[in-house]
Amino acid sequence: MPAKKKIPPVLEILRDNIVNKGNPLALNAKQNSSWVKDLELPAKGDILFYTGGEYQLLPYIDSLVKTMTIVDATSSAFSLLMGARKLVNMTGINAEKIYASALAKDKDRYFSINYKAASILRKLGYEICYDSTGELYSGALLHELGFWKELKGYAVKVSDAIRATGAKTIVCISPHSAEMFKQVYPEIVDFPQVEVKTFIEMVWEKRDLLPPVKYDSPVVIHDSCRMARDLGIFQQFRDVLDAVGVSYVEPYRCKEWTTCCGGPDKMLFPELSKIMGGRRVKELADTGAAKALISCPYCLSAIESGNKDNTILVDDFVEFIYRGYEN
Amino acid sequence: MSDFNKDFGEYKKDLDKASKDENINRALGRAVKSYRENTDAALAKYPHTLALAEEVRGIKDYSMENNKQLLDQAMKVIESNHGKAFYAEDREAAIRIANEIIGTGKVIVKGKSMLGEELKLREGLEEAGNEVWETDLGEFILQLKKDRPMHILSPAIHVPREQVAEIFSKFFNKEVPPDIAEEVAVVREFLREKYFTADVGISGANVVAADTGQIVIIENEGNVRLCTGAPPVHIAIVGIEKLVPTFLDAMKTAEVTWRYANYGAPGYVNIISGPSKTGDIEKVTTYGAHGPKEFYVIFVDNGRSKMMADKNYRQALHCLRCGGCMYECPVFQVTAGHFGRTYLSGIGSVWESFVDSVDAAAPMLYTCLRCGRCVERCPMKIEVPTMVGKLRSEVVSDDTE
Numbered sequence: 249m250p251a252k253k254k255i256p257p258v259l260e261i262l263r264d265n266i267v268n269k270g271n272p273l274a275l276n277a278k279q280n281s282s283w284v285k286d287l288e289l290p291a292k293g294d295i296l297f298y299t300g301g302e303y304q305l306l307p308y309i310d311s312l313v314k315t316m317t318i319v320d321a322t323s324s325a326f327s328l329l330m331g332a333r334k335l336v337n338m339t340g341i342n343a344e345k346i347y348a349s350a351l352a353k354d355k356d357r358y359f360s361i362n363y364k365a366a367s368i369l370r371k372l373g374y375e376i377c378y379d380s381t382g383e384l385y386s387g388a389l390l391h392e393l394g395f396w397k398e399l400k401g402y403a404v405k406v407s408d409a410i411r412a413t414g415a416k417t418i419v420c421i422s423p424h425s426a427e428m429f430k431q432v433y434p435e436i437v438d439f440p441q442v443e444v445k446t447f448i449e450m451v452w453e454k455r456d457l458l459p460p461v462k463y464d465s466p467v468v469i470h471d472s473c474r475m476a477r478d479l480g481i482f483q484q485f486r487d488v489l490d491a492v493g494v495s496y497v498e499p500y501r502c503k504e505w506t507t508c509c510g511g512p513d514k515m516l517f518p519e520l521s522k523i524m525g526g527r528r529v530k531e532l533a534d535t536g537a538a539k540a541l542i543s544c545p546y547c548l549s550a551i552e553s554g555n556k557d558n559t560i561l562v563d564d565f566v567e568f569i570y571r572g573y574e575n
Numbered sequence: 576m577s578d579f580n581k582d583f584g585e586y587k588k589d590l591d592k593a594s595k596d597e598n599i600n601r602a603l604g605r606a607v608k609s610y611r612e613n614t615d616a617a618l619a620k621y622p623h624t625l626a627l628a629e630e631v632r633g634i635k636d637y638s639m640e641n642n643k644q645l646l647d648q649a650m651k652v653i654e655s656n657h658g659k660a661f662y663a664e665d666r667e668a669a670i671r672i673a674n675e676i677i678g679t680g681k682v683i684v685k686g687k688s689m690l691g692e693e694l695k696l697r698e699g700l701e702e703a704g705n706e707v708w709e710t711d712l713g714e715f716i717l718q719l720k721k722d723r724p725m726h727i728l729s730p731a732i733h734v735p736r737e738q739v740a741e742i743f744s745k746f747f748n749k750e751v752p753p754d755i756a757e758e759v760a761v762v763r764e765f766l767r768e769k770y771f772t773a774d775v776g777i778s779g780a781n782v783v784a785a786d787t788g789q790i791v792i793i794e795n796e797g798n799v800r801l802c803t804g805a806p807p808v809h810i811a812i813v814g815i816e817k818l819v820p821t822f823l824d825a826m827k828t829a830e831v832t833w834r835y836a837n838y839g840a841p842g843y844v845n846i847i848s849g850p851s852k853t854g855d856i857e858k859v860t861t862y863g864a865h866g867p868k869e870f871y872v873i874f875v876d877n878g879r880s881k882m883m884a885d886k887n888y889r890q891a892l893h894c895l896r897c898g899g900c901m902y903e904c905p906v907f908q909v910t911a912g913h914f915g916r917t918y919l920s921g922i923g924s925v926w927e928s929f930v931d932s933v934d935a936a937a938p939m940l941y942t943c944l945r946c947g948r949c950v951e952r953c954p955m956k957i958e959v960p961t962m963v964g965k966l967r968s969e970v971v972s973d974d975t976e
Contacts, residue, residue, distance in 0.1 A: 392945065
């Protein structure tokens with residue numbers, strides 16, 4: 249019998265949390281869906297709004313990464329921190345403290361991006377539904393980290409949950425989920441016959457209905473690698489900005505040539521990730537724009553990490569477009 | 576079985592340290608800017624390159640599919656050209672063959688070769704009692720510094736002129752100022768003597784034409800011309816993936832290689848098919864004229880057949896080693912060759928998985944962002960992120976079975 253290989257604990261914990269809890273950090277459905285507030289979204293319908301719990305992860309990931317940068321990722325202390333929830337009974341560590349360490353303002357902000365996205369879709373006339381009790385994480389990290397065997401089993405659960413909503417279209421707020429459902433799931437599982445779209449594609453189709461956004465100076469778009477290179481979506485953002493009357497400038501590297509935010513290395517190489525995030529922030533700031541627009545939850549987190557000196561203002565694309573409704 | 580967790584911890588510390596190294600930061604910043612500008616200019620000046628790259632992708636597809644046949648053809652032609660061709664399955668065989676040709680107590684001048692790095696060829700020849708000199712300026716600096724290459728084309732990319740001056744002053748036992756022209760001159764003077772007294776010259780090859788047995792070596796410094804032309808014996812070590820069907824295919828492949836290595840035209844393109852010869856006296860062909868009298872080609876496998884047999888990874892062998900992907904890699908831009916072993920960055924992690932092992936490559940495989948910008952740059956459009964993903968699944972599969 250081959251010896252068991254020791255892999256960094258963070259990989260095992262992410263895997264186990266996704267497979268067993270349906271979420272990389274074992275956040276529960278109640279926590280994940282708390283952003284809905286007054287929207288009263290039905291659980292079933294033709295157009296499924298899918299968050300995958302990804303923006304909801306961000307305040308916690310940042311909090312954990314902050315700890316990781318001072319604790320050796322190979323140490324047992326690190327393992328305990330990352331496994332806080334599952335080890336709570338064995339070690340006496342209060343998992344809630346770890347989760348509560350997220351800043352309230354971060355939590356409010358990242359959770360509200362889902363609310364704003366859902367609101368925009370509704371205001372554009374889309375009748376969306378949302379599975380507040382059964383929505384599962386897409387499993388993108390299982391795919392990313394090589395846990396393909398686990399993904400195969402997990403994808404069945406995710407597909408069943410999506411099938412149960414009766415949706416004909418899924419609207420993904422994260423490009424990572426969209427990539428999974430568009431490109432990975434059809435290869436590994438009996439995925440429901442649904443059209444997979446990103447939030448920006450839905451908005452682009454009805455961009456003429458968007459209210460103008462009052463913003464006098466040019467913004468700069470940070471294209472996400474997944475969105476621009478894997479899904480081929482980048483012009484849509486520019487068209488939407490034209491539609492809401494906001495000018496934009498392009499960074500040295502953009503569209504298919506966009507520079508990665510460093511986010512994928514955040515869990516295993518947090519310091520390196522932060523340096524790469526900082527370099528991308530510089531590329532964006534070098535355009536002279538005061539504000540950068542981001543369209544992926546992990547990019548948002550990584551760019552924020554690299555922007556600790558507040559070199560540039562950072563908005564998620566959703567937040568920026570939503571301003572039109574707040575004017 | 577290696578302990579990935581332990582290897583990973585040490586590797587991570589090295590990467591973090593490299594990312595804060597001012598020399599790396601400054602050198603890479605300049606190199607990336609220069610590479611992008613030069614390549615953009617070269618592609619604009621020779622716009623047919625894009626279509627040519629696509630054609631070369633087809634040539635590579637065919638060549639991998641028919642590699643055994645091309646190898647057989649090339650070996651026979653090299654022999655008929657009065658050279659000698661060998662096949663080495665792994666490092667041990669390659670070093671043994673080279674040492675059998677060379678013997679011991681010889682002076683060897685060597686051109687830059689990634690395969691040489693992979694095989695640790697210099698060390699293998701030195702252990703057999705030979706004196707080996709790296710003649711590529713960057714490699715020469717690293718030989719004296721006892722360091723390894725930090726870029727496949729610019730191996731000493733991380734060593735600034737001040738440090739070079741210190742190394743040379745110590746080695747040449749005289750004051751060498753931190754002036755690049757003077758640094759180049761002092762090495763030129765030293766190596767000139769070596770070229771003409773060496774017993775053996777060793778080179779790699781960028782591409783080999785199976786129909787004519789001609790090996791093609793792209794260079795700028797002129798050291799390869801001297802290594803392969805001055806000593807009485809020339810040995811070329813070549814990965815079997817470098818074979819293409821025809822001379823014309825080889826030229827097309829070579830042009831795409833140098834164009835994406837940021838050259839409109841390189842300083843020199845060496846084409847060698849056998850030992851030097853003359854028929855000037857009575858039209859009688861005599862071998863060993865001004866150049867080498869003996870010509871040997873060692874074709875090396877060392878994991879390549881395995882890569883070739885697996886359709887998931889075969890395209891990694893299409894790599895021309897132009898180095899373009901590295902300049903576009905956000906991790907490489909801040910860590911240089913620390914994101915690597917012999918082979919560097921994302922494509923390097925795939926190569927290391929085969930020429931070494933998936934276990935050994937694991938930390939590299941998990942460093943790759945899988946962001947895909949390397950694919951945009953790559954003339955062969957090698958899908959590195961896809962292969963890295965698949966190899967990661969192999970890394971963790973033991974753990975989960």
